[in-house]
Amino acid sequence: MLLVLAAASVRVLREYERAVVFRLGRVIDTKGPGLVLLVPAIDRMVRISLRTVTLNVPPQDVITHDNVPVRVDAVVYFRVVDPKCAVVQVESFLKATSQIAQTTLRSVLGKADLDSLLAERETLNEELQKIIDEQTEPWGVKVTTVEIKDVGIPPAMQHAMARQAQAERERRAKIINAEGEFQAAARLGEAADVISKNPTTIQLRYLQTISEIGKDNSTVVFPLPMDLIKPLLEAGRPELPRGNEASPLVNGQPSEHARS
Secondary structure (H helix, E strand, O other): OOHEEEEHHEEEEOOOEEEEEEEEEEEEEEOOOOEEEEOOOEEEEEEEEEOEEEEEEEEEEEOOOOOOOEEEEEEEEEEEEEHHHHHHOOOOOHHHHHHHHHHHHHHHHOOOOHHHHOOHHHHHHHHHHHHHHHHHHHOHHHEEEEEEEEEEHHHHHHHHHHHHHHHHHHHHHHHHHHHHHHHHHHHHHHHHHHHHHHHHHHHHHHHHHHHHHHOOOOOOOOOOOHHHHHHHHHHHHHOOOOOOOOOOOOOOOOOHHHOO
């Protein structure tokens, strides 16, 4: 009999556990960790773990602010910081926290657009954590982190988003192409200004272009500008002395002007 009473009055709690002791229905103290002594048949103990709990929020069907139906699930990390409140103030703090997380998830995400839901998750996570923590604080529960795990989008909306992304990429490609043409035209204008100052530069550029064409062909036929060979023709023509100039002939005889 003594052994039974001793076993009923002694409890051993681990480092992460606390005991809320009720004596005749009233809370008298929070004990632990280590050895806890109870009065048999009078005291009753409720064991509470202080470790962080990982709570998976079931997938919730949410309609965003821009009327897009999505399916979202999240994970909540919380721990008990006040064992007495966790036992006295709420029937089941785990179930209550889960329900609060579900309703808050639907409420907050219903006010956000789809783009915000996909691109600004950190901001939404912080807002969810703040709201849930404020509601669970009277229960002695501290919510440390809330993370949105997955956002399910209908297939029709996925196809629409893919078309939108493709159109956006095409728009950027056209802008980049137009920008390249603008820069090329500006460079050509600057080159034309430089070439216009020296006409010989045009001929050199012309010959360079012909040389580049000739790399792929064995025979190239191109017209030779007269302006290019005119100096050569004038340099090769002999000049007669003024005293030895040929006299014009009229019907095979020297003209009167020549005889005089």
